[in-house]
Amino acid sequence: MSLDIVVIGLSLSSSWGNGHATTYRALLRGLAAEGHRVLFLERDVPWYAENRDLSDPDFCRLEFYRGLDELAGRWADRIRGADAVIVGSYVPEGREVIDAVAALGPPLLAFYDIDTPVTLGLLDEGQEEFLAARQVPLFDLYFSFSGGEVLRHLEEVRGARAARALYCAVDPDRYHPVPGEPCWDLGYLGTYSPDRQPTLEALLIEPARRLPDRRFVVAGPSYPAGIDWPANVERIEHLAPGDHATFYSRQRYTLNVTRAAMRRMGWSPSVRLFEAAACATPVISDDWQGLDELFPDREAILIARETEDVVQALAGVSEEARAALGHAAQRRVLARHTGRARARELAEALQRQGAAAA
Known part of the structure; x- marks a missing residue:
């Protein structure tokens, strides 16, 4: 079944100073190859606006929003109508974004933590700029950059309903051996x-x-x-x-x-x-x-x-x-560990969770 997914992430357009962009690019290319539709919503901030290296992707729709009012206003119907909405880690005003999106009542709300150990360390210190401790149980699925014992910790200690490993991935069409002598x-x-x-x-x-x-x-x-x-x-x-x-x-x-x-x-x-x-x-x-x-x-x-x-x-x-x-x-x-393999893992988890909630 083809899914209609909204992703609200740190950045897809700029790889400058972050590893999120290439992670999202591999995953979203994989989702497109599997027949799913994705709208990626990115906060329009000067740092990334001045250093964009992907402004018009051919594997998803990329749109920018200027603040919470625009996100919850202009994109409200799209968020409500999606099969799943995924909020990523380190999104500007992430705590407020999560509350605003949850209030719109999407059918399935997930979190993709590309920084899980850092996120948990911040929560331990009481720093809740990107995610509040009270919000962890809000998500139908908590996708984690880290696996192993971290998943048990998320569920048993942090209150996540369902924690699933979703490691980063690579697009083999763009990352492959290039002939030439070593420098x-x-x-x-x-x-x-x-x-x-x-x-x-x-x-x-x-x-x-x-x-x-x-x-x-x-x-x-x-x-x-x-x-x-x-x-x-x-x-x-x-x-x-x-x-x-x-x-x-x-x-x-x-x-x-x-x-x-x-x-x-x-x-x-x-x-x-x-x-x-x-x-x-x-x-x-x-x-x-x-x-x-x-x-x-x-x-x-x-x-x-x-x-x-x-x-x-x-x-x-x-x-x-x-x-x-x-x-x-x-x-x-x-x-x-290709983007397409990871996309299958993501889609299967969303579909199972959606069927269980129906």
Whole structure:
């Protein structure tokens, strides 16, 4: 059955400084391929308006709203008439948006938390800008970026009616190996984050100091001017999604660094992890619970716990073994973690919940 879905998310139009846009793009392309219709509503804010890299998607309808009054007024009938409405995490004035949408009475209301461990950490601190603790039980379905024990916690401690894992995914038509010789021995793609920086220091910057004859790269915005980058670390301020596949394909290894809250909870694979693997680029990652079940260590990924692990990978792994790691990860991603596979999971969950409520 074809579904009519409204998604209210942080951003679809701009990938600048967030991982939400590429996550939504893969998922919504998958939904379109499965025959579902999606309206994506995005708050029109200057930061993303000035850095849009997708203004007219061909896989969904994208519209912008200026504030709560416009959202609850202009789009009220569309929200009421949809088969399902999904509000995403980190939406501006998210708490007020959720209350306004719930008051309109859509047939099925869901939350897609692309930041679950961060969200729960904020709730623990009493910070409710994007989601209030009282709102968790409002949703018919709570889709979580994190799986494993986090789902039990959402239901048993936070009061979610039904928590379901909905990991990020990748569009294999856009993320695939690009022929060419490697430019860098190790690279990293990610916006600066204070809680990720110590891991980046240990797993990329320090290895660069120890291996001055090797080449490294860090792409992403907002890094402070005071960081002491070694001479063999290239900096790229921003990399548009259209350039990601080439970027990954030019690395002998790519580094995956997980935010502290997500590392503590586990079962929180980032979209960058799936994107790099889809390009058959071998991944070196920090360690967290559940990673080894998604990508077995030394079979489809290399898990690094300290600087020496990275140095050993760069200097001591044969080219044949390195390539085998990348291809093993790629096979896993193409089998289980594409946007279309994730779209099927989402649609099936919505359809089951809708049938149960009928």
